Amino acid sequence: MTPAAEPFRVRTLALDLPGVTGAFSRRLHDAGVPVTVERAAWFAEALAVVEPISRRRLYWTARAAFVSDRMQVPAFDRVFAAVFGAAPAEDPSGPVPAVPETEPAPANEQRRSSDSLDSPPSGATRSDASTRQPAEVTHDEPVPVLASDDEVLRSKRFDALSPDELARLYRLMAHIRLATPARRTRRAERERHGERIDMRRTLRGSLRTAGDPIRLARRRRRVVPRRLVMLCDISGSMEPYARAYLQFVTAAAGGPGATRAEAFVFATRLTRLTRALSSRNPERAIQRAAAAAPDWSSGTRIGDALKAFNDRHGRRGMARGAVIVILSDGWERGDPALVGREMERLRRLAHRIVWVNPRVSARGFEARAGGLVAALPHCDALVSGHSLEALDEVAEAIGAPRADDLGVSLEAPEPEPEEEPWPSATPVPGSSVAMPSGYGPSRGRTTPGWSLGG
Amino acid sequence: MTRVTGEAADEIRELVPDVEMLAQRLAAVDYLVDEGLATSMFLSLRLPQPLLLEGEAGVGKTEAGKSLAAVLDTPLIRLQCYDGIDAAEALYEWNYPKQLLSIRVAEARGADLREEDLFGRDYLIRRPLLRALEHPGPRPAVLLVDEIDRADDDFEAFLLELLAEAAVTIPEIGTIRATHPPIIVLTSNRTRDLHDAVKRRCLYQWIDYPTPQREVEIVRRRVRGASETLAVQVADAVARMRDSDVQKPPGVAEAIDWVAALSVLGVDELDVAAIDRTLGSVLKYSEDQDVIRAAGLDELVIPR
Numbered sequence: 001m002t003p004a005a006e007p008f009r010v011r012t013l014a015l016d017l018p019g020v021t022g023a024f025s026r027r028l029h030d031a032g033v034p035v036t037v038e039r040a041a042w043f044a045e046a047l048a049v050v051e052p053i054s055r056r057r058l059y060w061t062a063r064a065a066f067v068s069d070r071m072q073v074p075a076f077d078r079v080f081a082a083v084f085g086a087a088p089a090e091d092p093s094g095p096v097p098a099v100p101e102t103e104p105a106p107a108n109e110q111r112r113s114s115d116s117l118d119s120p121p122s123g124a125t126r127s128d129a130s131t132r133q134p135a136e137v138t139h140d141e142p143v144p145v146l147a148s149d150d151e152v153l154r155s156k157r158f159d160a161l162s163p164d165e166l167a168r169l170y171r172l173m174a175h176i177r178l179a180t181p182a183r184r185t186r187r188a189e190r191e192r193h194g195e196r197i198d199m200r201r202t203l204r205g206s207l208r209t210a211g212d213p214i215r216l217a218r219r220r221r222r223v224v225p226r227r228l229v230m231l232c233d234i235s236g237s238m239e240p241y242a243r244a245y246l247q248f249v250t251a252a253a254g255g256p257g258a259t260r261a262e263a264f265v266f267a268t269r270l271t272r273l274t275r276a277l278s279s280r281n282p283e284r285a286i287q288r289a290a291a292a293a294p295d296w297s298s299g300t301r302i303g304d305a306l307k308a309f310n311d312r313h314g315r316r317g318m319a320r321g322a323v324i325v326i327l328s329d330g331w332e333r334g335d336p337a338l339v340g341r342e343m344e345r346l347r348r349l350a351h352r353i354v355w356v357n358p359r360v361s362a363r364g365f366e367a368r369a370g371g372l373v374a375a376l377p378h379c380d381a382l383v384s385g386h387s388l389e390a391l392d393e394v395a396e397a398i399g400a401p402r403a404d405d406l407g408v409s410l411e412a413p414e415p416e417p418e419e420e421p422w423p424s425a426t427p428v429p430g431s432s433v434a435m436p437s438g439y440g441p442s443r444g445r446t447t448p449g450w451s452l453g454g
Numbered sequence: 455m456t457r458v459t460g461e462a463a464d465e466i467r468e469l470v471p472d473v474e475m476l477a478q479r480l481a482a483v484d485y486l487v488d489e490g491l492a493t494s495m496f497l498s499l500r501l502p503q504p505l506l507l508e509g510e511a512g513v514g515k516t517e518a519g520k521s522l523a524a525v526l527d528t529p530l531i532r533l534q535c536y537d538g539i540d541a542a543e544a545l546y547e548w549n550y551p552k553q554l555l556s557i558r559v560a561e562a563r564g565a566d567l568r569e570e571d572l573f574g575r576d577y578l579i580r581r582p583l584l585r586a587l588e589h590p591g592p593r594p595a596v597l598l599v600d601e602i603d604r605a606d607d608d609f610e611a612f613l614l615e616l617l618a619e620a621a622v623t624i625p626e627i628g629t630i631r632a633t634h635p636p637i638i639v640l641t642s643n644r645t646r647d648l649h650d651a652v653k654r655r656c657l658y659q660w661i662d663y664p665t666p667q668r669e670v671e672i673v674r675r676r677v678r679g680a681s682e683t684l685a686v687q688v689a690d691a692v693a694r695m696r697d698s699d700v701q702k703p704p705g706v707a708e709a710i711d712w713v714a715a716l717s718v719l720g721v722d723e724l725d726v727a728a729i730d731r732t733l734g735s736v737l738k739y740s741e742d743q744d745v746i747r748a749a750g751l752d753e754l755v756i757p758r
Contacts, residue, residue, distance in 0.1 A: 036654060042501060049500045050473060056489060057473070064494035068653040070508065070660040185606070187538035199550040200542075206557075207569060213554075222538075274647070315701060317604075317645030345701070345741075 018044065024083050028066055031075045039066055055084060155389050158358065159240030166243055169388065170282055173251040176391055178261070179399045180226040180323045181351065187222045194220030226323050226351055228252065228261040228398065231309065233328030234293060235267035235300035241358050241386070242296070245327045248391060250285050253277040262318060266305030267295040272313070300331055302371045303338030310345050319349040323398055327356045327385070330372025340374035347378040354397045360384035462593055462634055466499055469526065476525070484675040485514070485521035486668060494659040495522060504617060504638035506653065509661035511643060512705015514672075518661075519598035519639035529589065531636070532598045533582040535605035541612065545622060547579045573626035583616060586636040597636035602652075603645045610649050618655065664706060666693050672706060677713045687724040688713050691754040692736065698749060700742040712736040726751045 025040040043065035052058035059080055067076050161169065188196060201217035230249045234242045252261040253274060263273040276288040290296070313319065324346060332339055347353060355375060359365060361384040367373050376382065381397040384390045470476040476499070477492040487495070495518065498505035507515040523530035533544055553572050560567035580588065582597070589595035602610065616622055620635035640656060642648060664672060669689040674680055688709055696703040704712075715735040721728045729751045737743045746754070 034650075038654070042497075042503065042657075045501055046497050050493065050496065057493065060490045060493035061497070063490065064497050064657050064659060068506075068656070068658045073660070185538040187540055187606070200548060203548070203550050203553055207572075311701065316643055 027079045031079045033072045033075050155387055157386050158244035170247045172388055173248050176395050178252050178395050180228050181401055182223040183226050183321055184221045185224055188219035189222045191218055191220040194218035226321055229322050230261050230263050230325045232265045234265045234296055236297045237329055237331045239297050246286055250277050250282055265293045267298045268301050269295055270305045270308040299333045301334045302332045303334045303342055306342035310342055314349050321351050324350045324353045329357050329359050330369035332371030336370035336374040339371045343375045343378035352380045354381045355379045356383055356385040356394055358386040361386045465593055479525045480521050483521050483524040485517060486672050491659055494657050498657050504656045506640045506656035506658050507661055508642050508644055510705060512707035513661045514706055515641040515661060516600055519596055523596035526593050528593045529595050530598060531582050531586045531595050534600045535602050537604055539605050539609055545581050545583045549577045549579050553577055587632040589634055591634045594634040595636045597638045599640045602640050603642040610652055614652055673710055673713050676710045677717055680713045680717050681722045683723055694754055699745055701739055704736045708736045724755050729754060
């Protein structure tokens, strides 16, 4: 592989492979493609087996070795072009055309002055010290008993908060527990009164009783919380609330394990923030999220954003059976009919849709915003969420069972809680154990001669 | 990842000495690849590393695994993932009825039966992962882990460990180590992000829709006896559908189905009446059919 291995050959193209590989991977890394030593080694090894006879072959070899997600392709293409010359555009079946980094945001009408306290405009975030919060927020504060200050904060409207208060708010938001309704998986777990027989454990147990399976071990399908997907409107009209809601979304997305939410923001386009928000440090997460979305405080295209969500994520499975939370005031620049259509699509996929609109709390509120009017028939709940207190309502709406589920419990009815001396002979709803005739479930009655082998 | 060594590696090297040869051999089993896919498949054979394929539904991800197995003339072992799949369904399970029967038989005969006898290899039901590990060779089997994104992340972690070691430990028996570590192809529809650890261990390839010319070739290879005119028209119509506003753009699989349906009906040239009768074989949502009908079915057959 290295020139040193072939001391008597004329040095050909394979001149400085380690050097080129190293430089190339470094530049890829700088461009944001996650490069590991392992991958660089693969690349070197790959070059040895592939023999890059053309630039195109080299391109595909490098891409196979370095790229681990489709999103990395544009960055990869740029670096490849810079190091090895133009990417192979002559190939019709070639690479996905590079997407421009940022699309020009259309209809960026009357951008609000950015000295307003709570909008982190994309460019300024990293350096802008005013949006930065004191570091103390993130550590060494055990859950305090709500001080009177916090009480005030709880009921204060989000649009009336100072940056300082916003920073304190995050800590309080993190304590809101978002629990989605449960769904049953196909995975089973041990359960005394489960609906299926656990053959593995039954057999194991039977060895203790000379091969007679006296006690039937049971399993039942595990219940897990449904996925939570949050779509947050960051357009101009939502600006007073955007920062607070982004914090709310961050708190939800940073939750433990399975309850972690998927997060998106939209104004003129849809941006997925789940990755950006996965940092342990909430302040950094919020900054990264703000930098990730290019369309802060621009116009609103709810319909397009919903369509993008449905097409790219929802239909593939993210929305299926999930609880969807949309944080928006429903002011739509585009066609409200599109909002209605896409909400209907989403409705068919999702378990429950909760619309959070801070203006609901205003006196004399009527749903007049075009997007909201179109969307409402497809929502399960409309809540205000204009203050921390009101967010509790949001949490409640998220956890509530679906309207048409009321009365029909998700779980099979629980069997009698009292202890049966012969749990195995008690018919459990959904169990497939055949009962010998004549042996009812009456308590205390023994069932002589009953065993699995007959 | 344990390396394929010795003869097996030599044999693979002989079979597919370079990317071109692999592409040719894949074409011989009616799977047409572009250079990107051919290169990454070649590398996954030769490095060897698991290959993660992503792309829209129906672009031939699963087919890639099947074709690879056909080229190598080794068994394809497929693990279809779904929500809640666990080790008992993916790796191994004990054959309980057989164990029970053995206990009874031993009892009747008054024979001596020890626990080790009951938990031996004779009583093991081998699920796909174990079968892939135990494949005796001479060439490694192709293990196709289909739609890994549908399994939950616990399973992903479990799979990862298995793939990295190419060995599995069954408490009652001990460690089973693969003599011929399988060639692994994973596919994903991107319903959720896979764990970074999985991505880090895999070569990655995004499969795009083929160009219309390539699609004509694919369709004609898959549907024997379809006329060239029909194939060209269908490829063109399908490309237009993908550009339009449908929820579920038709994949290559749908194009093949469509041509097959048209051929069965004896259609040699696409026209509005023929499309109208067979639209259900290419668009599977009534809303999508409405969109296309509203735009006018004749739009699909106008030459560009």
